Amino acid sequence: MPSSSPVTGRATTASWLIWFTAAFVYVLALFHRASLGVAGLDAAERFGVGSAALAMFTVLQVGVYAAMQVPTGVLVDRFGPRTVLTAALLMLGSGQVLLALAHSYALGLAARGILGVGDALTFVSVLRLAANHFPARQYMVVTSLTAALGFVGNLAATLPLTLLLAGPGWLPTFLGAGLVTVAFVVVVQAVVRDAPTARTTAVRAASLREVGRQLAGAWRVPGTRLGFWTHFTTPFSLNMMTLLWGVPFMVEGLGYPPTTASSLLIVFVLGAMVSGPVLGGFVSRRPELRMPVVLGYVAVCVASWTVLLTWPGRVPVGVLVPAFALLAVGGPVSTVGFALARDYNPLPRVGTATGAVNVGGFVATTVAALLVGVLLEVSGGDYRIALLAAVVVLLLGAFRIGVWYRRARAVVLEAQERGDEVPVRLRRRRWDLRPADADRVATR
Numbered sequence: 001m002p003s004s005s006p007v008t009g010r011a012t013t014a015s016w017l018i019w020f021t022a023a024f025v026y027v028l029a030l031f032h033r034a035s036l037g038v039a040g041l042d043a044a045e046r047f048g049v050g051s052a053a054l055a056m057f058t059v060l061q062v063g064v065y066a067a068m069q070v071p072t073g074v075l076v077d078r079f080g081p082r083t084v085l086t087a088a089l090l091m092l093g094s095g096q097v098l099l100a101l102a103h104s105y106a107l108g109l110a111a112r113g114i115l116g117v118g119d120a121l122t123f124v125s126v127l128r129l130a131a132n133h134f135p136a137r138q139y140m141v142v143t144s145l146t147a148a149l150g151f152v153g154n155l156a157a158t159l160p161l162t163l164l165l166a167g168p169g170w171l172p173t174f175l176g177a178g179l180v181t182v183a184f185v186v187v188v189q190a191v192v193r194d195a196p197t198a199r200t201t202a203v204r205a206a207s208l209r210e211v212g213r214q215l216a217g218a219w220r221v222p223g224t225r226l227g228f229w230t231h232f233t234t235p236f237s238l239n240m241m242t243l244l245w246g247v248p249f250m251v252e253g254l255g256y257p258p259t260t261a262s263s264l265l266i267v268f269v270l271g272a273m274v275s276g277p278v279l280g281g282f283v284s285r286r287p288e289l290r291m292p293v294v295l296g297y298v299a300v301c302v303a304s305w306t307v308l309l310t311w312p313g314r315v316p317v318g319v320l321v322p323a324f325a326l327l328a329v330g331g332p333v334s335t336v337g338f339a340l341a342r343d344y345n346p347l348p349r350v351g352t353a354t355g356a357v358n359v360g361g362f363v364a365t366t367v368a369a370l371l372v373g374v375l376l377e378v379s380g381g382d383y384r385i386a387l388l389a390a391v392v393v394l395l396l397g398a399f400r401i402g403v404w405y406r407r408a409r410a411v412v413l414e415a416q417e418r419g420d421e422v423p424v425r426l427r428r429r430r431w432d433l434r435p436a437d438a439d440r441v442a443t444r
């Protein structure tokens with residue numbers, strides 16, 4: 001099945017078919033990831049646990065996801081995305097089947113842990129296929145389309161899943177979802193090819209030392225580090241609200257009925273789905289503006305949180321909707337981090353670098369979600385105080401973006417001034433590091 005050359009040429013129908021099949025695995029992963037959002041109350045009843053124990057499901061799942069990102073990147077570079085996607089489907093499916101059958105809290109936790117591993121293996125594999133099958137200039141569009149399509153899985157895990165749980169019930173719903181996921185292995189094996197030519201798929205056993213060198217090599221690149229902090233700062237508000245604190249904030253903090261609260265969560269999903277392709281198209285046409293877009297988003301995000309947390313009295317729906325929609329844009333903006341990893345690392349190391357970047361957002365999500373929980377306890381349930389944790393994480397991320405943006409620019413400017421080819425040409429600004437400082441950064 002021939003497809004485009006990885007860096008030049010045009011993507012073919014085969015490239016799109018391979019991408020779509022892989023992206024559908026991501027849709028399944030997001031469905032499984034978000035499924036406990038609406039099944040939380042059923043889970044609490046089934047396992048006989050309270051809200052703190054219930055929150056552990058999310059923290060464990062996101063924590064496992066974050067911890068698995070670097071190993072995932074290494075596995076993708078080592079075994080190829082097709083094999084890793086197959087493993088992802090098997091883990092996602094078996095985790096969900098185990099959850100369907102589980103009657104104890106411990107088994108339920110184990111099921112979500114297995115599912116978290118499967119989830120962790122998915123996104124980086126899809127991006128690696130995009131890097132292999134599409135020319136570099138299309139990478140950002142394909143990445144944004146992947147993220148947008150994934151949210152279909154999120155949507156399926158809202159009202160349709162609620163109806164399935166209320167109708168057929170826990171066992172048939174989760175068992176069916178698990179088995180369909182395992183069955184999709186057949187489609188992946190039939191359609192997905194790691195790369196357009198056999199030459200680029202060749203896999204060689206790498207020693208642990210080589211793996212370490214690969215990771216250190218990716219991490220040393222300022223573009224990877226800038227990607228990490230971009231991903232740390234931008235999607236966690238969306239994740240934290242949709243996976244854990246959105247509904248409690250609106251119900252307990254603002255006094256909205258649970259049905260209104262869960263309907264308002266759809267604003268996050270639609271906001272990310274709609275803005276993703278628009279942003280991806282814009283940034284692919286104007287890659288030199290991708291970091292200004294990230295910085296602009298951070299400013300908008302700080303403003304949105306400030307409005308939400310300082311609004312006198314109950315925040316009205318007319319304010320919640322635009323604020324949530326703006327926070328949701330962080331999901332698509334985070335894909336800039338992957339484009340940085342793609343542009344500043346050699347192709348055989350892109351999986352590792354992408355995995356390293358993807359750790360950022362999920363570490364930030366875990367830290368912010370935990371901090372909110374702790375601050376809720378300490379403040380006696382005051383959401384205005386507890387959600388300040390999001391602003392603190394945001395400001396930390398913004399500071400680190402500033403540091404690594406200057407360092408990454410310094411390296412690119414120097415290469416450009418030497419006459420080397422660079423992925424995105426830059427214009428030297430007054431606030432750029434001086435060449436002497438840039439030399440120090442490059443050799444560090």
Ligand SMILES: N[C@@H](Cc1c[nH]cn1)C(=O)NCC(=O)O
Nearest residue numbers: 123147235239331332334335361
């Ligand atoms: N680009 C983001 C998009 C996102 C964040 N949360 C849900 N989607 C991203 O990092 N995706 C990785 C993933 O596994 O969802």
